[in-house]
Amino acid sequence: MSERRLFASALALALTLHCVAYEPGIEVPVTVTGVAPTLGFTTADGDTASLQSAMVRVEAVELRRCATVSWAPRWGSTARAHTTTDANGPWALDLSHGDRLAEVLRPVPGEYCAVVVHLSGASFAAPAMTLVGEVAGEARSEGWEQPFDLEIPFPQPLAFESVGDGLEVVVLIDQRRLFDTEGSLAERVAAATTVLP
Amino acid sequence: MVARFALVASVLGALALDAAAARACSTCTVGDPTLTALGVGQPYADRLRLSATARQRRETLGTGAEATELLEHRVELAAAWSPSDRWVLSVLVPLVQQRVTFPNLARERRFNLGDLELRARLVVFRDRDLAPRHLVSVLLGLEVPTAPRLRDSAGQTPYELQSGSGSLDPFAGVLYSRFAAPHSVHLLAAVTTPTPGRFGVTGGVSGRWMTRYQWQPRAVGLELGVDARLDGMDRVGGVRDLESGGAVMWVVGGLVASPVTDVALRFIAAMPVLQSLRGGHEEGLALMASVTLDV
Numbered sequence: 001m002s003e004r005r006l007f008a009s010a011l012a013l014a015l016t017l018h019c020v021a022y023e024p025g026i027e028v029p030v031t032v033t034g035v036a037p038t039l040g041f042t043t044a045d046g047d048t049a050s051l052q053s054a055m056v057r058v059e060a061v062e063l064r065r066c067a068t069v070s071w072a073p074r075w076g077s078t079a080r081a082h083t084t085t086d087a088n089g090p091w092a093l094d095l096s097h098g099d100r101l102a103e104v105l106r107p108v109p110g111e112y113c114a115v116v117v118h119l120s121g122a123s124f125a126a127p128a129m130t131l132v133g134e135v136a137g138e139a140r141s142e143g144w145e146q147p148f149d150l151e152i153p154f155p156q157p158l159a160f161e162s163v164g165d166g167l168e169v170v171v172l173i174d175q176r177r178l179f180d181t182e183g184s185l186a187e188r189v190a191a192a193t194t195v196l197p
Numbered sequence: 198m199v200a201r202f203a204l205v206a207s208v209l210g211a212l213a214l215d216a217a218a219a220r221a222c223s224t225c226t227v228g229d230p231t232l233t234a235l236g237v238g239q240p241y242a243d244r245l246r247l248s249a250t251a252r253q254r255r256e257t258l259g260t261g262a263e264a265t266e267l268l269e270h271r272v273e274l275a276a277a278w279s280p281s282d283r284w285v286l287s288v289l290v291p292l293v294q295q296r297v298t299f300p301n302l303a304r305e306r307r308f309n310l311g312d313l314e315l316r317a318r319l320v321v322f323r324d325r326d327l328a329p330r331h332l333v334s335v336l337l338g339l340e341v342p343t344a345p346r347l348r349d350s351a352g353q354t355p356y357e358l359q360s361g362s363g364s365l366d367p368f369a370g371v372l373y374s375r376f377a378a379p380h381s382v383h384l385l386a387a388v389t390t391p392t393p394g395r396f397g398v399t400g401g402v403s404g405r406w407m408t409r410y411q412w413q414p415r416a417v418g419l420e421l422g423v424d425a426r427l428d429g430m431d432r433v434g435g436v437r438d439l440e441s442g443g444a445v446m447w448v449v450g451g452l453v454a455s456p457v458t459d460v461a462l463r464f465i466a467a468m469p470v471l472q473s474l475r476g477g478h479e480e481g482l483a484l485m486a487s488v489t490l491d492v
Binding site: 017 | 300304
């Protein structure tokens with residue numbers, strides 16, 4: 001075989017080959033959800049209540065490293081759902097209708113002390129949170145315009161050191177408890193939120 | 198896909214049609230025994246050179262624990278043909294193997310075709326026909342986006358980690374070569390102006406500079422040089438990406454040898470000595486080995 005034919009053969013091989021192999025690293029599935037939808041429920045005061053909508057608008061979800069809990073810049077050393085694809089946020093979730101957000105975060109190795117849900121309606125030209133319903137026969141409609149970071153600490157730090165250390169994190173916003181406490185809608189959403197690592 | 202096969206067919210056809218016998222001592226034809234890299238040699242009519250080059254480089258994107266590490270191996274198959282003693286037409290086909298380690302310890306290995314490069318070189322000045330001492334050439338070229346778009350396995354593959362630019366990238370340059378055996382010097386300045394590509398990113402204008410000195414008293418020689426690159430900012434959706442572009446300069450050293458007639462070997466190491474790349478980009482040591490064959 002001449003040099004040219006050998007070269008041509010190598011070139012033909014080069015132009016047809018293409019393969020990719022991916023080995024997942026540390027992955028943490030994060031879900032933000034309300035409780036199962038109900039037609040009606042009873043508040044802590046014993047009033048009958050119902051919800052037409054309980055909207056939360058989420059810009060991003062992140063795991064917050066323990067070392068950066070207090071003074072980290074908002075988009076600091078964190079593991080965010082946002083990457084180069086456009087498949088991620090923002091999300092608009094109607095908790096009263098069972099909407100949920102499910103993303104996989106890919107944190108760098110380290111200890112994480114909290115999950116942070118960044119609420120903002122900027123991408124939708126809408127408030128960060130809105131609540132429409134009825135309590136004790138009285139219509140209720142309210143909203144929270146400003147961006148709001150819903151930071152929920154883990155009961156104990158989660159350590160991710162190697163591949164396979166991922167642990168599912170569920171952020172549960174119980175929309176039935178939004179009328180149970182006093183304060184702004186943002187404060188009441190924070191009070192009604194728990195995390196299940 | 199059709200265009201890709203047409204390109205393949207045309208390249209293979211051009212190469213396979215003629216299986217001429219090897220000539221003896223092709224560099225004797227130009228009256229200078231200097232061993233040159235593909236593309237910078239002295240052209241003469243119907244000279245055909247083939248080369249295979251293996252390269253390794255490292256690059257880091259980001260800093261600290263959030264850095265993404267890239268280890269890349271490339272094999273570049275190239276052919277350069279001189280239809281006359283003024284023109285050199287060349288095609289370069291890179292095969293790219295990359296290993297990417299993401300901040301979350303995920304790993305991706307890819308093997309695919311890179312961006313094909315077409316180049317034309319016109320000698321615009323030659324001080325004498327045989328054994329010229331001074332050559333000035335103009336280079337025109339085009340990088341064709343033959344590299345496949347690497348699909349995101351986990352939403353982690355940014356534009357910088359693609360194997361190709363995804364765009365037609367024309368470039369132009371000027372090459373000056375000084376031959377004074379056993380010494381030779383090559384100076385190259387080139388500018389690449391990327392066009393909008395399929396990734397939604399338009400690469401920044403890139404300027405490159407190459408300075409090479411070669412001392413070749415016998416069949417083995419030394420090569421020293423300084424390379425530099427100055428990149429403008431990319432544009433993403435028409436907006437400048439402030440995390441892209443910058444400048445880097447390498448010091449280059451290596452060996453060139455000719456074990457048998459018409460075969461040239463080169464081994465080169467390029468160490469980045471000055472870096473000012475934005476976005477936490479950092480170039481690492483680059484190694485290169487090539488074999489060039491005159492046929």
